[in-house]
Amino acid sequence: MHIVLYQPEIPQNTGNIARLCAAGQAQLHLIEPLGFFWDDQRLKRAGLDYWELVNIERHLNLPTYLDKYPGKTIYYATTKGGHSYTEPRFTADDAIMFGPETRGLPAQILSLNPDHNIRIPMYPEARSLNLANSVAIILYEALRQIQFPGLV
Numbered sequence: 001m002h003i004v005l006y007q008p009e010i011p012q013n014t015g016n017i018a019r020l021c022a023a024g025q026a027q028l029h030l031i032e033p034l035g036f037f038w039d040d041q042r043l044k045r046a047g048l049d050y051w052e053l054v055n056i057e058r059h060l061n062l063p064t065y066l067d068k069y070p071g072k073t074i075y076y077a078t079t080k081g082g083h084s085y086t087e088p089r090f091t092a093d094d095a096i097m098f099g100p101e102t103r104g105l106p107a108q109i110l111s112l113n114p115d116h117n118i119r120i121p122m123y124p125e126a127r128s129l130n131l132a133n134s135v136a137i138i139l140y141e142a143l144r145q146i147q148f149p150g151l152v
Contacts, residue, residue: 001026001142002095003135004074006062006109009035009100015046016132022053024143025150030058031065035100062109069095074116077138078105079128081119088118090142092149101131 003026008014014030021028036043044051059065074095075088088094096118099105110117120129120137129137143151 001090001092001139001146002029002069002072003027003139004029004031004065004095004097005131006031006097006105007033007035007100008098008131009102010131011036011040011043012046013101013131015043015048017135018047018054018056019050020132020136020139021055022047022050024139026139026143027055027057029065029095030056031062032058032060074113075138076105076110076113076117077119077134078110078117079119080104080110081117082114083118085118085120085138085141088116090145092146094142096135096138096142098131098135104128 001024003017003021005014005017005028008030014036018028059068072093072095073091074097077085077096077098097105097109118138120134122129
């Protein structure tokens with residue numbers, strides 16, 4: 001599985017997500033610009049000692065990422081998604097993209113493949129969930145569907 005963070009802003013969330021990707025053996029992609037410096041101590045602290053266990057790729061921008069992975073199936077996590085995150089039939093090579101904490105994925109990205117815009121059902125008065133929590137929910141559903149390869 002591939003987790004893609006588009007312009008993440010909060011270092012603690014990215015560190016937690018890196019730890020999650022290490023535990024689930026998902027590749028983590030960070031699309032710049034980042035809202036923090038790579039050597040931010042809050043980022044390192046949130047990831048604990050899991051940094052050596054996660055494969056992280058940084059990409060200068062969205063076109064750079066898309067050019068490197070042409071044809072990859074990407075699901076876009078958004079509160080505006082037309083499908084629940086449980087509806088897709090994930091494969092081990094799929095990517096799930098998440099937007100920045102304060103604004104989510106922009107409309108131009110959500111329009112790339114609207115049938116792949118997925119959401120986590122929640123109470124209508126709630127704006128959104130924490131980014132790291134959202135990644136955990138959707139990643140582990142995808143891993144469940146592909147029977148947790150390599151995990152015990």
